[in-house]
Structures are given as structure tokens and as C-alpha cells.
Amino acid sequence: MTLTAVGKANQSRSNWGVLALWLLPLLFLVLFFFAPLFSVFKLAAQAAVEAEAQTGLLQRVTRPLGFTFYQAALSTLFTLIIGLPSAYIFGRYNFPGKSLLRVLTTLPFILPTVVVAAAFNALIGPRGWINLALMGVFDLTAPPLQMLNSLPAILIAHVFYNTTIVIRVVGSAWSQLDPRMEQASRVLGATPLRTLREVTLPLLRPAILAAGLLVFMFDFTSFGVILLLGGPQYATLEVEIYIQAMHMLNLPLAGLLSAVQLLCTLVLTVAYSRASLNLNVPLAPRLQGEGMSSLRSLRSWRQKLLAGVTVVLLAALLILPLAALGARSLVRLEADHGDRGEVNTGLTLDYYRELFVNRRQSLFYVPPIEAARNSLAYAGTTVLFSLTLGFLASSALAKRARINAVLDPVLMLPLGTSAVTLGLGFIVVFNRPPFDPGSLPLLIPLAHSLVALPFVVRTLLPALRSIPVSLRQAAAVLGASPWRVWWEVDLPIIARAALVSAVFAFTISLGEFGATSFLARPEYPTLPVAIYRFIGQPGALNYGQALAMSTLLMVACGLGILLIERVRLPGIREEW
Amino acid sequence: MKFNPIRTKLLATAILVSLLLAACGSKAVPPTEPTVRSEPTAASEPVELRIMTHDSFLASEALITQFEQENNAKLSFLPSGDTGAALNKAILSKSAPLADVFYGVDNTFLSRALEEQLFEPYASPLLTSIPAEFKLDPENRALPVDYGDVCINYDKAYFADNNLALPQSLDDLTNPEYRGLLVVENPATSSPGLAFLLATIAQYGPEGYLDYWQKLKDNGVVVVNDWNTAYYTNFSGSSGRGPQPMAVSYASSPPAEVVFAAAPLDDAPTASVVAPGTCFRQIEFVGILAGTPQRALAEKFVDFMLSFPFQEDMPLQMFVFPVQPDAQLPEVFVKYAQTAQQPAALDPAEISANRSAWIDAWTETVLR
Numbered sequence A: 001m002t003l004t005a006v007g008k009a010n011q012s013r014s015n016w017g018v019l020a021l022w023l024l025p026l027l028f029l030v031l032f033f034f035a036p037l038f039s040v041f042k043l044a045a046q047a048a049v050e051a052e053a054q055t056g057l058l059q060r061v062t063r064p065l066g067f068t069f070y071q072a073a074l075s076t077l078f079t080l081i082i083g084l085p086s087a088y089i090f091g092r093y094n095f096p097g098k099s100l101l102r103v104l105t106t107l108p109f110i111l112p113t114v115v116v117a118a119a120f121n122a123l124i125g126p127r128g129w130i131n132l133a134l135m136g137v138f139d140l141t142a143p144p145l146q147m148l149n150s151l152p153a154i155l156i157a158h159v160f161y162n163t164t165i166v167i168r169v170v171g172s173a174w175s176q177l178d179p180r181m182e183q184a185s186r187v188l189g190a191t192p193l194r195t196l197r198e199v200t201l202p203l204l205r206p207a208i209l210a211a212g213l214l215v216f217m218f219d220f221t222s223f224g225v226i227l228l229l230g231g232p233q234y235a236t237l238e239v240e241i242y243i244q245a246m247h248m249l250n251l252p253l254a255g256l257l258s259a260v261q262l263l264c265t266l267v268l269t270v271a272y273s274r275a276s277l278n279l280n281v282p283l284a285p286r287l288q289g290e291g292m293s294s295l296r297s298l299r300s301w302r303q304k305l306l307a308g309v310t311v312v313l314l315a316a317l318l319i320l321p322l323a324a325l326g327a328r329s330l331v332r333l334e335a336d337h338g339d340r341g342e343v344n345t346g347l348t349l350d351y352y353r354e355l356f357v358n359r360r361q362s363l364f365y366v367p368p369i370e371a372a373r374n375s376l377a378y379a380g381t382t383v384l385f386s387l388t389l390g391f392l393a394s395s396a397l398a399k400r401a402r403i404n405a406v407l408d409p410v411l412m413l414p415l416g417t418s419a420v421t422l423g424l425g426f427i428v429v430f431n432r433p434p435f436d437p438g439s440l441p442l443l444i445p446l447a448h449s450l451v452a453l454p455f456v457v458r459t460l461l462p463a464l465r466s467i468p469v470s471l472r473q474a475a476a477v478l479g480a481s482p483w484r485v486w487w488e489v490d491l492p493i494i495a496r497a498a499l500v501s502a503v504f505a506f507t508i509s510l511g512e513f514g515a516t517s518f519l520a521r522p523e524y525p526t527l528p529v530a531i532y533r534f535i536g537q538p539g540a541l542n543y544g545q546a547l548a549m550s551t552l553l554m555v556a557c558g559l560g561i562l563l564i565e566r567v568r569l570p571g572i573r574e575e576w
Numbered sequence B: 001m002k003f004n005p006i007r008t009k010l011l012a013t014a015i016l017v018s019l020l021l022a023a024c025g026s027k028a029v030p031p032t033e034p035t036v037r038s039e040p041t042a043a044s045e046p047v048e049l050r051i052m053t054h055d056s057f058l059a060s061e062a063l064i065t066q067f068e069q070e071n072n073a074k075l076s077f078l079p080s081g082d083t084g085a086a087l088n089k090a091i092l093s094k095s096a097p098l099a100d101v102f103y104g105v106d107n108t109f110l111s112r113a114l115e116e117q118l119f120e121p122y123a124s125p126l127l128t129s130i131p132a133e134f135k136l137d138p139e140n141r142a143l144p145v146d147y148g149d150v151c152i153n154y155d156k157a158y159f160a161d162n163n164l165a166l167p168q169s170l171d172d173l174t175n176p177e178y179r180g181l182l183v184v185e186n187p188a189t190s191s192p193g194l195a196f197l198l199a200t201i202a203q204y205g206p207e208g209y210l211d212y213w214q215k216l217k218d219n220g221v222v223v224v225n226d227w228n229t230a231y232y233t234n235f236s237g238s239s240g241r242g243p244q245p246m247a248v249s250y251a252s253s254p255p256a257e258v259v260f261a262a263a264p265l266d267d268a269p270t271a272s273v274v275a276p277g278t279c280f281r282q283i284e285f286v287g288i289l290a291g292t293p294q295r296a297l298a299e300k301f302v303d304f305m306l307s308f309p310f311q312e313d314m315p316l317q318m319f320v321f322p323v324q325p326d327a328q329l330p331e332v333f334v335k336y337a338q339t340a341q342q343p344a345a346l347d348p349a350e351i352s353a354n355r356s357a358w359i360d361a362w363t364e365t366v367l368r
Helices: A003-050 A057-092 A098-110 A113-124 A129-138 A151-176 A179-187 A192-220 A224-230 A237-247 A251-276 A301-328 A350-355 A368-398 A402-416 A419-429 A437-465 A469-477 A482-511 A514-519 A527-535 A540-566 B005-028 B061-070 B083-092 B110-115 B125-129 B156-161 B191-218 B227-234 B253-259 B295-306 B308-318 B331-336 B348-366
Strands: B047-053 B073-079 B101-106 B143-155 B182-185 B222-224 B246-250 B270-273 B280-289
Touching: A003 A251, A003 A368, A003 A402, A003 A419, A003 A437, A057 A098, A057 A151, A057 A192, A057 A237, A057 A251, A057 A301, A098 A151, A098 A301, A098 A482, A098 A540, A113 A129, A113 A151, A113 A224, A113 A301, A113 A527, A113 A540, A113 B227, A151 A192, A151 A224, A151 A301, A151 A437, A151 A482, A179 A192, A192 A251, A192 A402, A192 A437, A224 A237, A237 A251, A237 A419, A237 B083, A251 A402, A251 A419, A301 A540, A350 A540, A368 A402, A368 A437, A368 A482, A368 A527, A368 A540, A402 A437, A419 A437, A419 A514, A419 B083, A437 A482, A437 A514, A469 A482, A482 A540, A514 A527, A527 A540, B047 B083, B047 B295, B061 B073, B061 B308, B073 B295, B083 B101, B083 B110, B101 B110, B101 B295, B110 B348, B125 B295, B143 B156, B143 B191, B143 B295, B143 B308, B182 B191, B182 B227, B191 B227, B191 B246, B191 B280, B191 B348, B222 B227, B227 B246, B246 B270, B253 B270, B253 B331, B280 B295, B295 B308, B308 B331
Parallel strands: B047 B073, B047 B101, B182 B222, B182 B246
Antiparallel strands: B101 B280, B143 B246, B143 B270, B143 B280
16 A cells, blocks of 8 residues: 555545534534524515515615624724733733632623613613712712713623633633743844734734634624613614514514624634634643743733733723622612602612512512522533533544535534524424423523534634644554543643633523523523513612622622632643 | 543543533423323323413412412413514414413504414403403404503602693603603614504604604604613613603503512602503403414413403503403502503504504604
């Protein structure tokens, strides 16, 4: 046998291997993504044939499309501007309170949009803390700051939501960089700026691209933020889809808009795959006992200043709204008679106490502990599903095979798909035997996994690709079985990325409301579902309970993340 | 092979975590065996009746349990989003219905539901005592259960402090003394918003309502997307204490402010403007979904919803008014809820046919 023949045989065997790895993730996508989606497209097409021609169709598509791209681009830009320096601080330095700050910066990600709207209202709304303070200090009768229902409100909320993606994805990559490369560059006489431009940034480009894509997709399909904080004059594709599907019952137009949105997602992800191809430089990851830590403590005043400014900025943008929400759940702001202008700020635990009382003997009363347990169980299952599937898919993607070029963008599609359309699809597909409406809650972790999967893959893949083939070959030559090679070489290198993706999957599941609201049954409510139930009724007690429940959600999630991060995996020797 | 303590610990942790998750998971998700619905084999086995509702559906547990015991039934409720979302789900799944009974379609969506032939007719004997104004479907496919008036709520303290008179008509709202004082919901995304738009169309006609809205816009009307924002962020009468002392909400919101007050109140902080033509009456209907295998039980449940115990339970659960005129209202309703004397009304068929066109034209006038 000639050498080339051996090579070909290996090639085809590895192609089969890649296909085997793809099997489960693809099956998952076909069953739980494509089948529901196309069933809705089919219904929409049928309805379109029966309905009369709609006027002004082009404008109905282009107007929201233009705004969708515009706000997503702006939001992504601002998120990167805030996120990259933070990723640098987190990836390179140790400072007091770092792990707490990292958990706190993750919390926005879990919050349902209605809670975020309440948080921003508590901070910058007409009766928010800032306006109250300004009115008190300058003796004003009207709130001076009017930020809600504007484009800046949308942008701030998107930065609030998504900065954690940049911090986690890029920060983790940054901490993995071998500092010796930068040291070598500096020794060879390059200025710090030149080192950043020519060594660090090129090495980080895959992570930055991945984070940028994820942030852009989230902003691109943004729905609640636009609806609740942007106000009625702004409509993205997703908002239009929601209006057309749920309020106009115009399925053909909703279907058309979803198809356009899906197409845009496809184009974006294909462009991304092209751009990220061959970007990955094997990083020669540092293993246990080798080299020195890349984490330094803050020494020069310049480092301290940079870290200080970043931390203050993060605190103002990400943590202040959370704190405002928590504070508001503890303070009574009743609209009593005759005390207009005055705010009686009595501290109270009433809202929390009331959560545990089924005052009206109502059928759908949600005990908070049960809601929390349901939420945590769904989140845990989501972590399990999405990590398993994500690991298989990214292992396949890390290998060279032609099929990857096609399947890589497909994997990202769920992130850019209308939650409304997909939710309707679940209803159409999964309500006939062998499924029945009772089995719909079983689909909740699956739906959450659909959203989490792109995050898991985008986080794991750069790490997997960074493993130099020579390391695996060396291990194999020294007699290690494939399993042992994976255990001793792959796992330590990807462990940190696996942890990051577990946190993403966990938080995505905890805060998800769209799909859950389609699938949840009253017997198994989640925390976001319970929050919506409170906030949908008038009365100070209901509003207070919604905020109290949101605060509980934040606390539960914060503890969950801390717990996940405490899991000690090999290869993680220090907190990045 | 070298023993590696870290790896062993990791493996143990992984196994532990997955066991824990499995345990959690099995607790939280419903039984996995497919609950194939079958006709009752023995008298002791309760029959399941599935009721699809909007998310605002609420009832007293005791009442539901009583119905279940008396009829040997198991009621499972399927809250399915707001009114539009729930109806949409029912329409999309009508070839394999998700439920036997659907509650919550209102008069703005009624014609659409009837066109889609979602319901089977049922002439309940309890309909006789319900006034004709509520019975909008002569074929009794959709039966009225409750109604609520969408009215402008106002902050009593603001009007008292500023010696401001209440608006007595829709026209008054365009007067300079009410400049910037009213917040309304976007009719494209909110059902009270749509109801208020319909009130203006009933008043000024499809030709005149846009001129009226132009005047409202010039007088500084504030538009937000949903009821939550309007009520909790913009309205000064709620605990949000925003800048607008008038908001489009329900006539039943003032009693809700009393029931759900954080500290006991002896008076409602808000009230409704109920002047003729300023409110729009939403009527909610129940229907038996076409093709149900549980027709007999479904009829019983519809009767139950129209009977006095349920009709008298509704006000404090869902903050709506019963359609049975002799049903007793709770005291807090009698005291604080006003009823619109001449609410605006439009033919459901006309609403259904023009809804999109009206909203689109409104959007162009008010938002662009």
C-alpha cells in the first residue's frame, strides 16, 4: 500500500468519525428545531395562498429589517467597547472581589426582560432612584431624567444584558494565552501597543469574533427590551413577528418575517465561519506545573487606574440596576393620599412574606420554593443536554471534514430564530401522539438547550481547536489509548471552556421566558413565569411581589453560578 | 497506571452532579408515561377535561375541587399566553385540539374564532338569565362569561391637589388643561390599548378617529407598548408613581389597588372616568372546542362557569364583572369599581374585518 492510499483511508475513516459525532446533535436539531419551524412555515404558506394579496409588503419587511440591523450593530459595538477592557482585566489580573464581581456581571443575563424593564424603571424611571435623588437635591417637581422609551434605553439594556458574553468568552481565552509570547515580543523591542496589535489581538481574534457574533445575534433577535424599554416607535423583526402572529393573527406575514430573519442569521453565520476559518493558532496551552501563571496582581498606577475605571463602569452599568431592583423590593412606595411629591420610604419585608401566602386560595398560586426548584431542575437538565450535544458537535467541528462547512452555520440558526415562531411550531408538532399537551413541559429543557447549544459550541470550539495535533500524536505514540489521550490531553485544555459554557447554559435556562411560556403548565411553573403572573395585575402588593420574586431569582442564580465555578476541574489552577 | 487524585475527584464530582441532576429532573418534570386519554373504564376513574385559557384565568381552588368531585372529573388548565396568543394556539392546533374547552376569547377576537370554526354550539340553559347585550353569537358557539370595561383611570390625589375637573368626554382629553397627562397603550401590542382605540372609532367613526388621535398627539398623549409599563411606570396613581395622572386601564383596577395594597387602605387611590363613550366593554366568552371527545363533561363545565358560585368567585380572582346580573358582587367592587353607563360598542364582525387596517393607520398617524 502506498503512503497516499493510507492517507486516503485515514481521511475517509475520519469522515465517518465526524459523521458519527454529528449524529446526535443533528437528530436533536431536526426533531426539535427544523420540524417545528417548517410546520409553521407550511401553515403560513397555506394561509398565504388562501388570503388575499397584502399591500405594502416590501415596506413591511424592510422597515423593521433596517432598524434591526442598525440597533444590533450599535449595541454590539458598545458591548465590545465595555466588554473588551473588562475581559482584559478579568483575564490578566487578580484583584480583591474578582470572583464576586464576575458572578454579579453574569446575573443580568438570566433576568427575564420584564424584570430588566422593572430594574431600569427602578433606577432611571420617572420615579427611579436617580430621579428621586435629583429631585431631592435640586428641589425639582418633575423628574429631570427621561430615558425610558428611547434608543439609548435599548442600547444600555443590550450592553447590560450581553457584556457578560464578552467578559466570559474573551476573558477565558485571554487567560489561556501564553504570556511568554507577549514577553518575547516585548523583549524583541515592540511597544506595548504594538504587542497588543500584532501578538495579542490576532491570537484573540477567534474569541472576539465568536463573542461578537453571539452578542450580535442576541441583539438581532431582541424582543422584550425593544418592546418594554424602546417603546412603541421602535420595532425589530422579532417585535413585528410577535405583533403579526399574536395580535393581528396574520400568520402569513409572521411566517415571511421569520423566514427573512432566519435567512439573515444564515448569512451572518456563514460569513462568520468564513472569517474564523484558519484563524485559530495552536496556543500550546500551558499545563499543570508548566510555566508561570498569567494572572498578575495590579502593580503600577496605570494598571490600577484601568482596573478601577473598568470596575466602576461595570458596577454602574451592570450592577446598579440589579441593586436598584433589590432595593425596590424592600422599600414601600405606596401611593397614599395627599402625599404627592413626598416619598415615604419605609423598609419592609412584606413583599417577601406575601410570596408565601396563598391569600385568595387561588388555583394557580405558585409557592416560590417550588418555582425555584422547577427552575433549577430545568436549568440542570439544560446544562446536561447542551454540554453533551455541544461537546459532540464541537468535537466534530474541530476535525477537518467537508461537511463541517455546511453544518457549522446550521448549528447557530436556533439563536437567530424567532422564539414566537418556534414556540408556535412546538405547539403544532408536539400535540399529537406519541406526544400530548401533558408532555409539553418535558420540552422546556430541550427548547432551552436549543438556545444554549450555540453558546456551548462557540465556547468549546476555540479551546478544542487550540489543541496542537502534536500533543495528541505524542501521547498516542507513547502508547495512550484514544480515550486516555482525550482524558489526559483534551480535557485539561478544554475544562475551563466547558465550565464557561455550563454557566451559560445554566443562566440561559433560568431566565428564559419565551419558549417556557409556550410550554409551561401551571403544575410546573418556573420563576420567570411566576414573576409574570404577579406583574400582570394592578396593586402595590403584586408589583412588590414581582420584584421580590425577581430578587430571589437573582440570588438563586448567583448561588448556582458560584457553585458551578467551585467545581474544580483539572487544568484550572487559578481563577481567571 | 498512575493514580491521579485530581482526575478521580473530578470523575466522582461528575457522577455526583449528573445523579443529582437526574434526581432533580425527574422530580420536576411530569410523569413520562404518555397519558393517553381514554374513555373511563370504571366509574371510580375521574375523566380528564382540558381547559385552554389565557394567562389571566384564575379561580378558587375549593370551587374547582368541588366541581371535580361532583362530576368525577379531573380538570387540567392550560394557560396559553395573552388573549391573542391563546387564540392563536387554539387555531394552530385545531386539527389536533390541545383542549376540550376554550375560555378567554373576547369580543375583539370573537369573529375570528367563529370564522375558524373553533367551537361547537351549546345552548346552555343558564343563558336565559344573561342579558342579550352580552350574547353576541346567536348560534351560541361562544357563550359570554364575564365583562370588563376598559376605562381611563385617574389619580384622585393629583386631580384634587390641582383642582382639576375630570374629563367628561373623549373630546375633553384634547383640551389644554389635560396636556401630557394621559398615557395609553399601543393597540398593536396591548389589548386595553386596542379597546381604547375601538372606543375612539365607535365615537368618531372609521373616517374621523385619526383626526381625533392627531389632536390627542398634539396634546401630548404618551404611548407605551403594554399595560405593565403604562400602569406601573407612567401612571402616577399606582405604586410606580410616574408622571401621568391618567392611564388607560380597567374599571376594576381601583378595587384591585385596595385588595392588593401594601398597607391597608380605607379608600382607593384611583378611580375611573366612566362618562358616556369613554369606555369600551370587553366581553369574554367560553366555547366547547370542536371535536372534543368529552362533550358531556364540557357542557357541564360551561354550565359551571355560568352558574352563580363561579360568577361570584370571578371578581376577586380575575377582576372582571359577572354576566349574570343577579350574581352578588364583593363589597370592594361595589364600593370602588364603577360601571360604564354607556360603554362604546362595535360589531365584532366589523372589528375582525378592519382590525389590521385600523391599527396600521393609527400607527402611521400617532407613532411615525
